[in-house]
Amino acid sequence: MFSLILFCACSKTKNVDNKQTTLVTSPYYIKVLGIAQDGGYPHINNTHEFEAISTGANSKELVVSLGLIDKENNHKYLFEATPDMPEQLYLLGKDVENKTIIDGVFLTHAHIGHYTGLMHFGREAMGAKNIPVFTMPLMQDFLESNGPWNQLIDLNNITIQKIVADRSITLSRKLKITPFLVPHRDEFSETVGYRIEGPNKTALFIPDIDKWSKWEQSIVEEVRRVDYAFLDATFFSDGEISRPMNEVPHPFIEETVALFEETDFTTKSKIIFIHFNHSNVALERDNPQRLLLEEQGYHFAEQGATYEL
DSSP states (O other), X not given: OXXXXXXXXXXXXXXXXXXXXXXXXXXXXXXXXXXXXXXXXXXXXXXXXXXXXXXXXXOOBOBSEEEEEETTXXXXXXXXXXXXHHXXXXXXXXXXXXXXXXXXXXXXXXXXXXXXXXXXXXXXXXXXXXXXXXXXXXXXXXXXXXXXXXXXXXXXSEEEEEOOTXXXXXXXTTEEEEEEEOOOOOSSSOOEEEEEEOSSOXXXXXXXXXOGGGSSSOHHHHHHTSSEEEEEOSOSSTTOBSSOGGGSOOOOHHHHHHHXXXXXXXXXXXXXXXXXXXXXXXXXXXOHHHHHHHHHTOEEOOTTXXXXX
């Protein structure tokens, strides 16, 4: 999506063991299936990134997505339908094997990294039948009014499940999902985050938002109310890309950290940064700025990391 000002091909290291990944004993948990911004990593028009992947110097990163696992009922759900969805569904299928490829897909908004993976359910690919896709009203209207997405509906590849902001969806006796509106560049649909409630723990998922100051809620207070907070970390700081950054507003990691400066270690440690643009130095696991934030308690999402609910 974006071009770099300066970015060293050798700066990003291979994945390391994630500090948040623990042995899962609960039948209910979240699994990280992707951490990159919509354009993924390696990124289009960045030859050095592709070369680094081909030599094994760097690791590929899938576009941002979470899986929700309910082993008690043998169900699995997906948050976001990314262009990398086939691989992400394969990874999720290792946790729960049932007759359907997925029991439901929750969408946040109509930007390319968050819904275009629906194409894989279509006639030209899987030819799926009645995959439940949970959408807000404007997102539903966008899918129903534009091809090729409306063909997925007409052919019953997907079945739209209407959701409403601040109204909970009960998936099972112990799992509940609540969408809530957040301010973002809503050219084609509204944008939501999700509150994911399990039997013992709760998570926030906000992969995209313009700025925390534009939201009517306090992100500090919202984080305090949950156990995990997967937050938009598209950019680390201002000036990171060569185009005007006000064209693509996101809260810089530096801005988020400033908001939490006066909070305790426990609160900071609930934050799991996610949705990294390829230009973000946080993709460098040994970057001094990232390491310093980890010392303060912050976490950075890693593919495959799991979080018990």
